[in-house]
Amino acid sequence: MEHSIAADLLAWYDRAARTLPWRAPPGAAPPDPYRVWLSEVMLQQTTTVHAAPYYARFLALWPTVEALAAAPEAAVMAEWAGLGYYARARNLIACARAVAERGGFPDTEAELRELPGLGAYTAAAVAAIAFGRPAAAIDANVERVVARLFAIEEPLPAARKAIRAATEAIVPPARPGDFAQAMMDLGATVCTPRSPKCLLCPLSTHCRGRLTGDPARLPIKAPKKLRPLRAGTAFWIEKDGAVWLVRRAGKGMLGGMRALPDDGWSARADGSGEAPISGAWRAGGLVRHTFTHFDLELGVALYAGERWDDLGEGEWWPADEIEAAGLPTLFAKAARLAIL
DNA sequence: TTCCTGAAAA
DNA sequence: TTTTCAGGAA
Numbered sequence: 001m002e003h004s005i006a007a008d009l010l011a012w013y014d015r016a017a018r019t020l021p022w023r024a025p026p027g028a029a030p031p032d033p034y035r036v037w038l039s040e041v042m043l044q045q046t047t048t049v050h051a052a053p054y055y056a057r058f059l060a061l062w063p064t065v066e067a068l069a070a071a072p073e074a075a076v077m078a079e080w081a082g083l084g085y086y087a088r089a090r091n092l093i094a095c096a097r098a099v100a101e102r103g104g105f106p107d108t109e110a111e112l113r114e115l116p117g118l119g120a121y122t123a124a125a126v127a128a129i130a131f132g133r134p135a136a137a138i139d140a141n142v143e144r145v146v147a148r149l150f151a152i153e154e155p156l157p158a159a160r161k162a163i164r165a166a167t168e169a170i171v172p173p174a175r176p177g178d179f180a181q182a183m184m185d186l187g188a189t190v191c192t193p194r195s196p197k198c199l200l201c202p203l204s205t206h207c208r209g210r211l212t213g214d215p216a217r218l219p220i221k222a223p224k225k226l227r228p229l230r231a232g233t234a235f236w237i238e239k240d241g242a243v244w245l246v247r248r249a250g251k252g253m254l255g256g257m258r259a260l261p262d263d264g265w266s267a268r269a270d271g272s273g274e275a276p277i278s279g280a281w282r283a284g285g286l287v288r289h290t291f292t293h294f295d296l297e298l299g300v301a302l303y304a305g306e307r308w309d310d311l312g313e314g315e316w317w318p319a320d321e322i323e324a325a326g327l328p329t330l331f332a333k334a335a336r337l338a339i340l
Numbered sequence: 341t342t343c344c345t346g347a348a349a350a
Numbered sequence: 351t352t353t354t355c356a357g358g359a360a
Contacts, residue, residue, distance in 0.1 A: 043358095046345080050346065084345045084346095091360090141357090291344060
C-alpha cells in the first residue's frame with residue numbers, strides 16, 4: 001500500500017518534473033554535490049524564481065566549492081545582496097571553507113548536518129539528491145503534502161513529529177533523490193497552499209485529506225502574532241559624487257552587509273534620530289519595509305552641510321554606481337529615494 | 341526567538 | 351494601493 005505512493009509519485013515526476021537550473025532530469029545521474037548544496041541553501045526561505053539568477057551568477061563566479069572557499073568574504077556578501085537572510089551567506093562561506101578543508105562534501109545525512117547552514121531539511125535534501133541516500137527531506141511543501149495525504153489534523157508546529165514519521169514511511173529505497181524533488185514539485189505546482197489541483201494529483205487516490213472534503217485547510221497552523229512598527233533614520237552623505245557607506249556588524253540584522261549609516265533602529269526599539277555628523281539635513285522621504293518580526297518606517301536624511309571629517313569607519317562609494325555596492329533591499333530603496 | 345524579500349491576494 | 355503569505359537555520 002505505502003510503497004505505491006512513491007511509485008505513483010515517481011511515475012508522475014518522470015513526465016511532469018520541473019526543469020530547474022540546478023537539477024538533473026528524472027532518472028539521470030545526480031548533479032555535482034556543490035551545485036545541489038548551493039541551490040538548496042539559496043532555496044531556504046526563497047522561491048525558485050528569485051533564487052535562479054543568483055545561482056547562475058554564483059556558479060559563473062565560483063564554479064567549485066574550492067573557488068568559493070577562496071573568495072573574498074565581501075565579494076560573496078555583495079553577490080548575495082537582495083536574497084535576504086544574510087546569515088545564510090555567512091554560513092555559506094564558512095561551509096565552503098570547511099568542505100574545501102576536508103577535501104569534499106561528506107556523503108551521509110548525519111555528517112552533512114554538522115556543516116554550518118545545513119539544518120535537518122538541507123542535510124537530508126543534499127544526502128538524497130546528491131548521494132542517493134534514503135533521507136526524508138521535509139520542507140514546507142512536503143509538510144503540506146504529507147499533512148493532507150494522511151489528514152493530520154494536529155496544528156503546526158506540534159504536528160512535525162507525526163509528519164516526519166509519515167514521510168519516513170513513504171521514502172523509497174530506490175530513487176530517494178527524485179522522490180524528494182517530486183514531493184517538492186507536487187507541493188509547488190499541484191498540492192498548493194490555497195487551491196490544490198486535486199484533479200491533477202497523482203496521489204489523489206491515496207489522499208485522506210481529500211476524503212474530508214476540504215484538503216486546503218491542512219496543515220492547520222498556529223495563529224501568528226502581529227508585528228510592531230518601528231521608526232528609524234538612514235543618512236545619505238554625499239561629497240563630490242560619492243556616498244558614505246558603512247559595513248554592518250557581523251551578526252544580527254543585515255549582518256556583514258554594506259549599508260547606509262543609520263541611527264541604530266532595531267526590532268525592539270526606534271532609532272535615536274541622531275546623525276553621525278553635525279550640520280544641516282533635509283528630508284529625503286520615507287521607506288516602508290517589512291521584516292519577519294517588525295515593520296520599519298525608515299526616514300532618509302540628506303546631508304546639506306560641508307564638513308565630512310569625523311565620519312569614522314566606512315568608505316566613499318560612487319553615487320552613480322550604487323547598484324553595484326551590494327546593498328540589502330532596505331538600503332537600496334533608501335538610496336533610490338536619495339538619488340531622485 | 342531572530343533573521344528578509346517579492347509575489348499574490350485583498 | 352496595502353496586507354498577507356511563502357519559505358529553514360541557529
